[in-house]
Each structure stands twice: as C-alpha cells, then as structure tokens.
Amino acid sequence: DTGVSQDPRHKITKRGQNVTFRCDPISEHNRLYWYRQTLGQGPEFLTYFQNEAQLEKSRLLSDRFSAERPKGSFSTLEIQRTEQGDSAMYLCASSPGGLSGYTFGSGTRLTVV
C-alpha cells in the first residue's frame, strides 16, 4: 500500500460538464475526507465518511457536488455542471480514527475553462 491515491492528477473540463474524481485510501483506514484548496488558501473541508456512511458535509458542498463511498473503500467526488469557481485542487485524506493519523493524497487539480 503506497498511501492515499487520487485519480486523475489533473483534469481540464469545459464549463457545464460533469467531472468525477476517485480516491483510494490506505486500506486499513475507515475514515475518508475530501478537502478543496484554491490558490493562496489552505485546504477547506468538504465532507467526511466513516466506512460507507457520509457523516458530515460542509456548506461548501453545494447541490452540484456529491460524494460516495459505496463499499467503505474507495470514494468518488462528482461535480455536476462545473463552474469556473470550481477550479481548485481537490484533496483526499484518510485516517484510521482521530485526527493525528491523517494521510493526504497528492490531489486532483481541476481547471474549468
């Protein structure tokens, strides 16, 4: 296991298109988090899963955003009808429990043109 994997690394899409990102956490980690990072800002929390249950969602997660973790392993984050303001780095992290064990992935950089 080489850590948290995110795919793709980069995504360029036209405004209005739908995009989906994937995150594969560390296999023994039951918690999975999505964050978004825009230029010049720190990461901002989007949502959190414990196993397959989505337990928390930020107000940043508009109706166009949906996240799933169907079998408690990998997770997907979908953005529908993308807007230019969605351009950001989308980070995934996993942990075995608690906050000290956070391991981040390398992120997916989304550019909406």
Add this chain to the structure above:
Amino acid sequence: AQRVTQPEKLLSVFKGAPVELKCNYSYSGSPELFWYVQYSRQRLQLLLRHISRESIKGFTADLNKGETSFHLKKPFAQEEDSAMYYCALSETGANNLFFGTGTRLTVIP
C-alpha cells in the same frame, strides 16, 4: 469567521538563523492544533500536533491559550526546511480540520 490566522504569507530566513512561523486561532473551546508541511512537489503531511508535545525535525510548537497562539519554532533553520507550512485547528469532538492560509518559508543558504 476565520478560525486560524497565519499573518505571514512569505518568510525568508538565513540558514542557521532562528525561525518562527506565527499561528493564531479563534475558538472558545479546547482546540486541537496541528502544523502541516508541504515540501516542493510532495503531498501535505503532518509535522506535529500540540497534544504530543514532541519535537519533529527540530521544530516545536507550544499552545498558548492566553494568547490563542500556536507558533512554530526552530532554533537553527536548515535549507531543507524550505516549504509551505499550514497551521490547522480541530474543534472539540470534530472530525475535520480548519486550515490557515499558509506561510511559505524560504531558508537562504
């Protein structure tokens, strides 16, 4: 409301000089505080957390509840310390982190 403030976007110090990266927080409860670091072309990683009260790579950080600060310090900066540093806070019982905007540290040889 901004929970974590890092007032310096950029900080440059000479190799061997002391370094202090400032972090102030806003939270009335008992926060859990962290410093994360991102080296060039690497992923974000945990540097230290206040609960463990440990020194990592020569860095220490003390939680000052009176001043609501969690400054990161190192007595003698090394070139390999050049990186982006983020202070982060977790509220009591929460599962997510609030990050500051980060400070880019450059250590000049």
